Amino acid sequence: MSVLVTGGAGYIGSHVVRLLHQRSEPVLVVDGLSNGLRDRLGASQFLQLDLAAPNSKQALTDAIREHGVTSVIHLAAQKQVGVSVERPEFYYEQNIGGMSSLLSAMRDTGVDRLVFSSSAATYGIPDAEAVTEDSECHPINPYGETKLIGEWMGANAARSWGLRVANLRYFNVAGTGWPELADTAVMNLVPIVFSALKAGKSPIVFGDDYATPDGSCVRDYVHVHDLADAHLSALDYLERDERKHSTFNVGTGQGFSVFQVLAEIKRVTKIDFDIDIQPRRAGDPPYLCADVSRIKEELGWQSSRGLNEIIESAWSAIK
């Protein structure tokens, strides 16, 4: 009995793998290493494989049988919104092609439990301050579309052959549980600000005239350690719950504006920096925050770490 973690060499996946090890669960990591780091895995069983490669279904089927896999956490995906707009074909090939190979291999081997990494990007530009899982999904870029289509693929497999799937729609993930697993990509607010500070530059804020309390965008920041823990709760839920297809927001339920995050960064780093205000970017909703009632009620999960721990942990990993 082991858990297959795709994308386990990535930022979030390596935290999930670490927590599975702490629970003494045997783990097989499959990762193409397009963006992952082998060093994050320690002694985990590892197969280097691009899930979207032509031979991947057979390679996955063999690996699932060889390692006695009984459940899967599927995090492997390309995740850069901007690149997905420039190269949509590549994003469909990677994220949907990868999901398709994985589902085929699971079906052929009778592995019927899946936790799927989805995203708040499925919602697009919501018209509410906090979205529930029943809010309408209108993704506004190919990346968000691949996540929503991934959810549909799981739902169809649930109807067709009895897959049991829990989609986790992550909100803004940040922080680190262990310094060596820190986010090395400079794509989200906290790493972007740290990178600017290290280069002696002023962090940029896109838009200070939104209809929010201080004019900057408000987001729900979830600590990666808490998020990783939600995957274990979802695995346990799939063992005990009869429903075949469920979707959960994973956030804190509390929003912080960009200016509030910058103020916390100033406090933690003790660097008194200026802020460079630029015009709004296309596609940034004023609010993107989670209603977390469902995950609390059904999975018994809730975040326990706040913005301060997010910033402290991320800063201490790089300074």
Ligand SMILES: NC(=O)c1ccc[n+]([C@@H]2O[C@H](COP(=O)([O-])OP(=O)(O)OC[C@H]3O[C@@H](n4cnc5c(N)ncnc54)[C@H](O)[C@@H]3O)[C@@H](O)[C@H]2O)c1
């Ligand atoms: N980081 C966030 O803020 C965030 C928010 C919402 C959803 N997500 C989702 O969470 C998951 C993990 O994100 P992350 O931040 O850890 O990203 P990451 O890039 O650090 O990790 C993704 C891992 O998947 C691997 N991978 C990508 N495509 C693959 C393929 N076709 N075959 C095999 N391996 C492949 C990469 O090498 C990498 O190790 C992704 O599915 C992402 O879309 C992330």
